[in-house]
Amino acid sequence: MTSAWLAAPIPEPSSSRMATARARQDRLTKPPGSLGRLEELAIGLAGLQDREFPAADRVRIVVFAGDHGVVRAGVSPYPQSVTVEMIRNFSRGGAAISVLARALGAELEVVDVGAASDPGPLPGVVSRRVGAGTRDFRDQPAMTPEEVRLALRAGAEAAWRAVEGGGELFIGGEMGIGNSTSAAAVACALTHKAPAILAGPGAGLDPAGVARKVAVIEASLEHHQFFLKTPLEILSTLGGFEIVALAGAFIAAAQRRLPVLVDGFIVSVAALAAVRLRPEIRPWLLFAHESAEPGHRVVLEALQAAPLLQLGMRLGEASGAAVAVPLLRLACVLHRQMATFAEAGISGG
Amino acid sequence: MTSAWLAAPIPEPSSSRMATARARQDRLTKPPGSLGRLEELAIGLAGLQDREFPAADRVRIVVFAGDHGVVRAGVSPYPQSVTVEMIRNFSRGGAAISVLARALGAELEVVDVGAASDPGPLPGVVSRRVGAGTRDFRDQPAMTPEEVRLALRAGAEAAWRAVEGGGELFIGGEMGIGNSTSAAAVACALTHKAPAILAGPGAGLDPAGVARKVAVIEASLEHHQFFLKTPLEILSTLGGFEIVALAGAFIAAAQRRLPVLVDGFIVSVAALAAVRLRPEIRPWLLFAHESAEPGHRVVLEALQAAPLLQLGMRLGEASGAAVAVPLLRLACVLHRQMATFAEAGISGG
Numbered sequence: 001m002t003s004a005w006l007a008a009p010i011p012e013p014s015s016s017r018m019a020t021a022r023a024r025q026d027r028l029t030k031p032p033g034s035l036g037r038l039e040e041l042a043i044g045l046a047g048l049q050d051r052e053f054p055a056a057d058r059v060r061i062v063v064f065a066g067d068h069g070v071v072r073a074g075v076s077p078y079p080q081s082v083t084v085e086m087i088r089n090f091s092r093g094g095a096a097i098s099v100l101a102r103a104l105g106a107e108l109e110v111v112d113v114g115a116a117s118d119p120g121p122l123p124g125v126v127s128r129r130v131g132a133g134t135r136d137f138r139d140q141p142a143m144t145p146e147e148v149r150l151a152l153r154a155g156a157e158a159a160w161r162a163v164e165g166g167g168e169l170f171i172g173g174e175m176g177i178g179n180s181t182s183a184a185a186v187a188c189a190l191t192h193k194a195p196a197i198l199a200g201p202g203a204g205l206d207p208a209g210v211a212r213k214v215a216v217i218e219a220s221l222e223h224h225q226f227f228l229k230t231p232l233e234i235l236s237t238l239g240g241f242e243i244v245a246l247a248g249a250f251i252a253a254a255q256r257r258l259p260v261l262v263d264g265f266i267v268s269v270a271a272l273a274a275v276r277l278r279p280e281i282r283p284w285l286l287f288a289h290e291s292a293e294p295g296h297r298v299v300l301e302a303l304q305a306a307p308l309l310q311l312g313m314r315l316g317e318a319s320g321a322a323v324a325v326p327l328l329r330l331a332c333v334l335h336r337q338m339a340t341f342a343e344a345g346i347s348g349g
Numbered sequence: 350m351t352s353a354w355l356a357a358p359i360p361e362p363s364s365s366r367m368a369t370a371r372a373r374q375d376r377l378t379k380p381p382g383s384l385g386r387l388e389e390l391a392i393g394l395a396g397l398q399d400r401e402f403p404a405a406d407r408v409r410i411v412v413f414a415g416d417h418g419v420v421r422a423g424v425s426p427y428p429q430s431v432t433v434e435m436i437r438n439f440s441r442g443g444a445a446i447s448v449l450a451r452a453l454g455a456e457l458e459v460v461d462v463g464a465a466s467d468p469g470p471l472p473g474v475v476s477r478r479v480g481a482g483t484r485d486f487r488d489q490p491a492m493t494p495e496e497v498r499l500a501l502r503a504g505a506e507a508a509w510r511a512v513e514g515g516g517e518l519f520i521g522g523e524m525g526i527g528n529s530t531s532a533a534a535v536a537c538a539l540t541h542k543a544p545a546i547l548a549g550p551g552a553g554l555d556p557a558g559v560a561r562k563v564a565v566i567e568a569s570l571e572h573h574q575f576f577l578k579t580p581l582e583i584l585s586t587l588g589g590f591e592i593v594a595l596a597g598a599f600i601a602a603a604q605r606r607l608p609v610l611v612d613g614f615i616v617s618v619a620a621l622a623a624v625r626l627r628p629e630i631r632p633w634l635l636f637a638h639e640s641a642e643p644g645h646r647v648v649l650e651a652l653q654a655a656p657l658l659q660l661g662m663r664l665g666e667a668s669g670a671a672v673a674v675p676l677l678r679l680a681c682v683l684h685r686q687m688a689t690f691a692e693a694g695i696s697g698g
Contacts, residue, residue: 028445029435029438029443029444029445030444030445030664031426031427031552031553031663031664032553033553033663034552034553034641034662034663034664035445035662035664035668036641036660036661036662036663037660037661037662038660038662038672077380078380078696079696081696082695082696085693085694085695085696086378086695088693088694089378089688089693089695092688092693093688094378094686094687094688094692094693095378095379095687095688095693096377096378096379096384096683096687099682099683099686099687100679100682100683102686103678103679103682203380203383204380204381204382204383292383292385308660309658310659311385311386311387311657311676312385312386313383313384313385313386313387314380314382314383314385315379315380315383315384319384322679323387323675323676323679326672326675326676326679327660327672327675329452330449330452330671330672330675333448333449333452334445334448334449337443337448337451338443338444338445338448339438339441339443339444343443344434344437344438344441344443345434345437346431346434346435346438347427347428347430347431347434
């Protein structure tokens with residue numbers, strides 16, 4: 001499979017649209033700057049979407065699901081079967097992200113990039129299975145270079161579908177038992193921070209489980225130390241299919257001028273890997289929330305990102321990003337619909 | 350005018366509804382606690398609304414507008430005429446809160462409790478004018494005890510209208526040039542903190558203006574020091590009609606089991622005064638956002654409140670509370686619509 005798409009140019013946001021939007025914000029009937037980050041969002045989206053009046057009405061949420069060989073090390077409180085069970089739950093509309101997508105009028109797509117077993121055809125689920133879960137990275141690379149290419153491509157295709165569907169905002173999410181261990185390992189290799197800083201309770205590990213997770217990552221980083229020099233090596237060695245797919249999706253979205261709203265810890269690690277691969281995508285990433293997972297703050301710092309929300313969420317599935325969508329929508333509608341001082345005949349404008 | 354309503358009993362939230370809601374949250378298909386504050390919101394609203402499935406679909410937003418004699422001291426960068434001009438802007442739908450209310454499908458009501466001049470009849474504006482602005486509190490009480498009663502009552506009537514209209518959530522906002530000076534003075538008297546801590550730039554004062562504002566409040570607190578012993582004395586001496594009306598609205602809302610979503614600095618000062626008057630209302634107050642106005646944090650601490658959002662907003666008009674409404678709605682819809690582990694046939698539930 002060719003990865004020529006990965007090298008395609010990444011546009012810059014429109015600085016003239018941003019300047020126009022900033023000037024409009026200063027003419028709206030409010031003290032300048034008094035809408036805080038909602039003003040920044042409207043100005044930023046105007047630049048990204050290259051529109052006078054940006055919008056986040058058509059939102060595409062894609063949840064990538066995959067399994068992880070490293071679960072054999074006892075790094076999750078849930079059995080691996082939960083990944084496929086949750087794919088079915090997404091499809092039936094019972095998961096948190098299913099409910100949120102419906103409430104927001106957003107399109108939800110689930111991409112199976114490699115759950116441990118094949119759930120078979122399901123409504124709303126796209127099958128792009130790279131394998132039946134990754135290999136256990138404690139003693140071998142999680143995936144082959146070809147598998148990395150396939151997973152990147154599965155992500156890119158999801159972004160292309162979003163663009164073709166007229167999406168104004170792309171949200172990527174993940175589901176995969178054990179994937180906070182993979183994400184923490186990738187983050188350690190990318191940031192050179194210690195596993196004790198980046199590994200946390202994930203879906204609910206107890207302190208003994210977290211200590212085990214830290215030890216597993218430490219040993220794996222040691223074992224693979226000469227094969228962790230580039231972002232693609234790191235993803236191949238320690239990543240998960242869903243994490244790699246997210247990185248591919250973000251690069252492809254930026255290439256097509258589709259702004260991305262980044263979810264929590266695991267998705268942010270994918271975003272960091274994507275930024276290390278293609279630094280020009282960074283302006284295309286907006287950050288939705290700071291997860292309760294302690295390592296998220298370190299990853300956000302590496303991305304120089306200040307998320308919109310801090311609600312103690314730690315579910316994944318893109319749920320934190322979905323919850324931030326109304327903020328973007330309200331920022332856009334304020335930008336478009338508020339009266340200017342001149343229109344309202346108000347003093348001091 | 351009688352204030353007998355002020356003494357009416359304030360119910361407690363239903364602890365049994367909260368227990369039932371908490372148990373449901375732990376059966377939904379997610380790691381327990383992983384929706385963070387959205388879980389707390391659903392559980393808290395179930396207790397407040399005494400319903401199995403709480404909701405925030407029918408939201409009533411009431412913006413109280415009034416003017417302030419203390420503006421003569423040069424404590425605002427805007428002329429006093431802006432208060433009435435903004436009442437017209439609310440009525441015509443061009444203000445931030447007008448746009449937000451439309452976008453949220455919320456009912457917006459503006460109550461003129463005493464702008465400096467009478468705007469006359471306007472669509473969506475209720476006239477409950479207590480006076481043509483308060484007196485300059487530098488050398489006299491801002492209002493008489495009878496004016497306090499009228500303003501409290503104007504607030505209570507707005508809450509009663511919200512209850513009669515089937516409101517599920519009450520939001521109070523304010524508009525009034527100079528009211529961050531009045532609010533800071535009230536907060537100083539209620540918390541015994543220094544004006545330098547509670548007075549900030551408000552709608553956009555420069556540092557020299559903030560220093561003037563601090564000096565005005567210091568001198569006023571000194572001047573009135575023997576008349577600031579009770580919450581009602583403090584409101585009468587230093588308050589504004591809209592601040593007193595907000596306090597009345599919050600007490601009346603709690604009396605009728607209507608949860609309140611509290612906006613920024615000025616509204617939080619009104620909430621603090623209301624809690625000092627009737628401490629039993631505290632559970633009925635949810636806090637939406639932390640304002641960019643530095644004194645807000647001090648007031649929130651006095652209320653032991655942890656707001657949902659921190660977006661650097663400092664506009665007033667209930668705009669910060671409005672922006673938090675989607676979080677409450679999403680919390681409610683997740684609580685109601687997510688599948689349980691048993692329903693989804695998922696392991697580990």
